[in-house]
Amino acid sequence: MxxxxxxxxxxxxxxxxxxxxPEKIQNKEExxxxxxxxxxxxxxxxxxxxxxxxxxxxxxxxxxxxxxxLAETMLEAYDGWHxxxxxxxxxxxxxxxxxxxxxxxxxxFTTAANSPFSTYxxxxxxxxSDSARRSxxxxxxxxxxxCALLEDTPSEEEAEAEAxxxxxxxxxxxxxxxxxxxxPIGEDRRHAALQLIEGFQKDIALAAMxxxxxxxxxxxxxxxxxxxxxxxxxxxxxxxxxxxxxLRNATDKWTRHDLNDLYFLAPAAAYAHYVVAEKKTGxxxxxxxxxxxxGASVHLNLRSLLTQLRQDMQPGVESxxxx
Numbered sequence: 001m002x003x004x005x006x007x008x009x010x011x012x013x014x015x016x017x018x019x020x021x022p023e024k025i026q027n028k029e030e031x032x033x034x035x036x037x038x039x040x041x042x043x044x045x046x047x048x049x050x051x052x053x054x055x056x057x058x059x060x061x062x063x064x065x066x067x068x069x070l071a072e073t074m075l076e077a078y079d080g081w082h083x084x085x086x087x088x089x090x091x092x093x094x095x096x097x098x099x100x101x102x103x104x105x106x107x108x109f110t111t112a113a114n115s116p117f118s119t120y121x122x123x124x125x126x127x128x129s130d131s132a133r134r135s136x137x138x139x140x141x142x143x144x145x146x147c148a149l150l151e152d153t154p155s156e157e158e159a160e161a162e163a164x165x166x167x168x169x170x171x172x173x174x175x176x177x178x179x180x181x182x183x184p185i186g187e188d189r190r191h192a193a194l195q196l197i198e199g200f201q202k203d204i205a206l207a208a209m210x211x212x213x214x215x216x217x218x219x220x221x222x223x224x225x226x227x228x229x230x231x232x233x234x235x236x237x238x239x240x241x242x243x244x245x246x247l248r249n250a251t252d253k254w255t256r257h258d259l260n261d262l263y264f265l266a267p268a269a270a271y272a273h274y275v276v277a278e279k280k281t282g283x284x285x286x287x288x289x290x291x292x293x294x295g296a297s298v299h300l301n302l303r304s305l306l307t308q309l310r311q312d313m314q315p316g317v318e319s320x321x322x323x
Contacts, residue, residue: 002047003309004109005037006083006268008261009057011276011302016073033302040309041077049081049109049272050074052116053264055145059152071149080111080142083272086235086263087118091203091210093233098211098221103234108271113141163256192244193226196236234270234293239263241288242281272296276305 007015017024018034025031040046054074061067089108096102107122114120197204208218221229231237242262246252261281269275269285275296277285285298299305 002044003274003312004081004105004272005041005046005048005274005276005305005309006051006265006272006296007048007276008265008278008282009054010278012054012074013070014302015077016070019073019076020069027303029303030301033306036306037302037309038077041079044079045313046309047079047081047109048077049083050078050116050145050149051083051264051268052085052118053260055116055149055152057260058149063151063153068150074149075146080138081109082111082115082145083264083268084108084110084115084120084122085118086267087200087203088120088122089235089267090200091207092122093236094200094204094207095211097229097233098208098213098218100207100211103271105271108267111138111142113137116145167256188248189227189240189244192247193230193240196230196240196243197222197226231291232293234295235267237292238266238269238285238288238295241291242266242284245284245288269296269298274299274305274308276300276302 014025014030015034015038018031019038022031025034037046037048041048058067058071058074061070084107089103092100092103092107103122110122112120112122115122204222205218208215213221227240230240239262246254258281261278265275265277265281265285269277270293273296275282275285276299279300282298282300289295289298297308299308
């Protein structure tokens with residue numbers, strides 16, 4: 001079974017440079033690791049899924065050659081695999097917490113059409129549906145995704161609306177950080193849990209409805225012990241750990257890029273085999289492994305990833321996480 005490797009955007013950039021401008025990678029070992037990862041991906045031994053975060057960050061890169069090189073590298077290596085949108089994952093994790101079925105890695109990493117978007121809902125029946133019909137839908141979707149990755153650029157109005165939304169998010173977390181610093185240990189963790197719940201109110205309400213809970217039952221489950229409820233969720237539990245750790249550090253300022261780092265790397269670390277993260281969020285993920293569900297092996301660079309992959313791919317050696 002191929003191993004799932006989720007790359008943060010900066011490591012996709014390294015992979016693109018290794019293919020098109022290797023002289024830009026100063027570290028020889030990192031360049032060699034990128035070449036080896038490319039071989040593993042293009043021969044089907046690993047999968048490199050893309051997410052909505054990759055699309056958004058690539059679309060913000062303009063329309064120059066650097067953006068085209070990056071997009072073409074992604075399209076050549078990802079083989080049609082995507083990660084579900086974090087909002088969709090959150091809905092299903094709350095639904096599971098309310099008594100519904102749990103997500104599996106096969107749900108989260110898929111070739112299904114529209115899977116990177118927040119409106120996507122995994123359907124187990126699709127795995128056994130007519131293969132010709134499914135293949136046609138996935139082929140059409142793949143062509144649309146390719147065009148978006150290569151050509152989509154946000155309009156000025158879209159960029160401004162997105163910036164306002166992210167600014168409101170960073171402001172809320174900055175205010176919560178001060179509240180957390182002033183709160184006793186334990187109470188600050190509850191504040192972080194409640195903040196996460198508040199940010200996903202509509203998705204949680206939809207999850208409760210699908211699980212058959214009344215509004216009163218939903219309220220009781222959310223307020224009785226919100227910290228324990230979220231801590232037991234693979235993706236949301238990791239997001240809670242990252243947010244809590246950062247909120248306790250009053251000097252750690254939230255930026256716009258932190259939104260993608262928090263909400264996309266957390267589910268990747270929950271359901272993939274390996275994650276190669278940006279440094280700050282990667283360190284938070286690694287330091288919280290004892291307080292979260294079992295998940296991915298987290299790395300900060302490609303050379304570390306390749307060392308682990310070579311070890312795990314030796315005959316008779318099991319991967320740290322099975323699909």
